[in-house]
Amino acid sequence: MKHLLCASVNRVLEAYHDGELPVEEQIVVETHLSECYLCASEAKSLRMVRDALRASADVPIETPGFVSRQSYGMTAAHAAAYGDTSMNGGEPGLARAAAMSLDAQLASMSSAVISRVKAERAQSLPSRIARLFEDLHLVWAALAATTATVTAAATVAGVLYFAPKERSDSLAGVLSALAAPGSDRNPMMLDKFIAPPRFEAEPIIENMPLTTEGTDVMLAVSGVVTQDGRLAFPSLVSSSPYSVAEDRRVMDQVSTIRFEPATRGGAPVAVNFVWLLERTNVRGKISS
Amino acid sequence: MAEGLVVKPIPAFTWADTNDREAALIQQCVAGDEQACSDLVASHQRMVYQLALHLLADHNEALDLSQEVFLQVFRTLPRFRAQSSLRTWIYRIVVNQAKNRQRWWRRRHRAAQVSLDEHVLAHGELPANGNGISPDRVFGQRELAARLKDALLGLPFDQRTAIVLREIDGLSYEEIAFSQGVAVGTVKSRLARAREILRAELRQL
Numbered sequence: 001m002k003h004l005l006c007a008s009v010n011r012v013l014e015a016y017h018d019g020e021l022p023v024e025e026q027i028v029v030e031t032h033l034s035e036c037y038l039c040a041s042e043a044k045s046l047r048m049v050r051d052a053l054r055a056s057a058d059v060p061i062e063t064p065g066f067v068s069r070q071s072y073g074m075t076a077a078h079a080a081a082y083g084d085t086s087m088n089g090g091e092p093g094l095a096r097a098a099a100m101s102l103d104a105q106l107a108s109m110s111s112a113v114i115s116r117v118k119a120e121r122a123q124s125l126p127s128r129i130a131r132l133f134e135d136l137h138l139v140w141a142a143l144a145a146t147t148a149t150v151t152a153a154a155t156v157a158g159v160l161y162f163a164p165k166e167r168s169d170s171l172a173g174v175l176s177a178l179a180a181p182g183s184d185r186n187p188m189m190l191d192k193f194i195a196p197p198r199f200e201a202e203p204i205i206e207n208m209p210l211t212t213e214g215t216d217v218m219l220a221v222s223g224v225v226t227q228d229g230r231l232a233f234p235s236l237v238s239s240s241p242y243s244v245a246e247d248r249r250v251m252d253q254v255s256t257i258r259f260e261p262a263t264r265g266g267a268p269v270a271v272n273f274v275w276l277l278e279r280t281n282v283r284g285k286i287s288s
Numbered sequence: 289m290a291e292g293l294v295v296k297p298i299p300a301f302t303w304a305d306t307n308d309r310e311a312a313l314i315q316q317c318v319a320g321d322e323q324a325c326s327d328l329v330a331s332h333q334r335m336v337y338q339l340a341l342h343l344l345a346d347h348n349e350a351l352d353l354s355q356e357v358f359l360q361v362f363r364t365l366p367r368f369r370a371q372s373s374l375r376t377w378i379y380r381i382v383v384n385q386a387k388n389r390q391r392w393w394r395r396r397h398r399a400a401q402v403s404l405d406e407h408v409l410a411h412g413e414l415p416a417n418g419n420g421i422s423p424d425r426v427f428g429q430r431e432l433a434a435r436l437k438d439a440l441l442g443l444p445f446d447q448r449t450a451i452v453l454r455e456i457d458g459l460s461y462e463e464i465a466f467s468q469g470v471a472v473g474t475v476k477s478r479l480a481r482a483r484e485i486l487r488a489e490l491r492q493l
Contacts, residue, residue, distance in 0.1 A: 014480060018454060020461055049436075049486045053455045056433035056440065057342060106337060109351055110329040113358040114322060120363070121320060 006032075009039050017046045182269030184232070187224045190262070190271050197225040197259040197273060205253050208279040217241060217279040221254055227268040229259040237274065250277070310374050318366050329358050332375070335457070336382055342452045343386040345441050353389060357382050372466050379459065379467040383449050390445050432490075439489040447482040450475055 177185035220237035261268040316324030340350035
């Protein structure tokens with residue numbers, strides 16, 4: 001068997017006392033203690049601390065209802081703690097009554113805890129959500145309303161995205177025209193920010209007929225000058241002195257004329273446009 | 289030697305050692321079974337109360353703390369991952385709550401107050417009330433326990449917790465370390481310092 005020096009034993013004495021040493025070391029220390037008075041007394045003092053602590057643990061500390069303070073000298077709890085039953089003779093059942101009182105207090109603490117935990121659980125988020133679903137009438141109503149909203153939104157989206165934009169009278173066509181001012185479908189009014197359409201050279205409408213009286217004629221033609229310079233949707237604004245056939249001949253010539261389109265910030269835009277056509281008779285002065 | 293062959297006990301505690309019954313109890317508590325919750329409190333309340341009483345040295349405080357501890361236990365039970373035994377885990381909560389309360393209490397100068405009952409219990413100055421028991425006969429034991437209790441209350445909180453968990457509750461170093469949230473080495477040094485003071489106190493008697 002291995003023998004240990006006192007210094008080595010002292011180092012592990014607390015671990016030995018606490019039962020934390022491996023079994024073989026425990027036995028070696030045990031053997032040393034049986035032979036060495038000094039180390040044994042060290043070990044004994046550790047045990048005394050433990051015993052005193054355990055004894056003091058049984059001394060009640062300010063425990064109303066747990067110990068009868070009037071019965072001083074030796075309380076029932078002390079008597080019970082030290083196993084001296086003879087001392088308990090004066091107050092039979094006192095320790096039991098005191099202990100029951102503590103039990104009662106612990107039991108009431110326990111029920112307080114349980115009811116508090118129940119209350120906390122009842123107020124917790126999951127149980128509140130669960131309660132919301134207890135009355136399904138509301139859920140059905142909410143589901144129906146949600147479905148109706150989603151259906152309506154889908155219908156609107158369908159109208160917008162699946163209707164042909166090419167048709168100018170379709171909702172999508174109107175929306176896309178509104179979204180693009182200055183396009184051919186949504187011509188702008190001329191204002192100071194727009195450079196008006198021009199001609200390279202002043203066009204002449206050929207064979208504009210004379211009126212029956214042979215006086216001057218002025219026609220106003222309205223239309224849209226498109227982004228590529230055509231005159232779209234031409235129509236006569238002022239009343240025409242001509243026959244229908246003559247009107248058509250004039251309008252046919254008008255619609256073949258090309259403009260330099262109006263520009264806004266350098267980009268061509270379609271604009272509403274009114275064009276005045278005039279036929280002037282130049283007469284020589286007849287000298288008398 | 290009176291204590292004979294002291295053999296290292298099989299540790300009641302190993303990591304992840306939560307037996308089936310305990311695991312089932314925990315599951316039932318988490319699921320909201322009232323009876324299981326009640327059982328859990330019943331099986332641990334005395335242990336919690338005793339530890340709280342040793343750490344705070346006040347019956348009402350200890351009861352109050354026990355209640356707080358169990359509320360905390362039920363609030364955090366769903367997060368209990370069995371990295372320790374349930375008992376050690378509850379000890380840890382007690383220690384933390386007691387530590388917080390200790391700080392709060394100290395700020396309010398509780399240390400300066402001594403109730404008459406405590407004084408009387410500690411020093412035994414009142415005469416016996418004639419029930420035939422010689423005060424001398426009990427003085428030794430009572431005085432020893434009371435002096436030790438005073439010395440214990442005089443220890444720093446961490447040392448007091450360590451020595452109470454070891455000597456009264458019988459926890460292993462590893463369990464104490466988990467309860468206090470420190471390394472085993474720290475536990476050993478806390479125990480050593482606490483014992484040094486308590487042994488010095490005993491020698492004076």
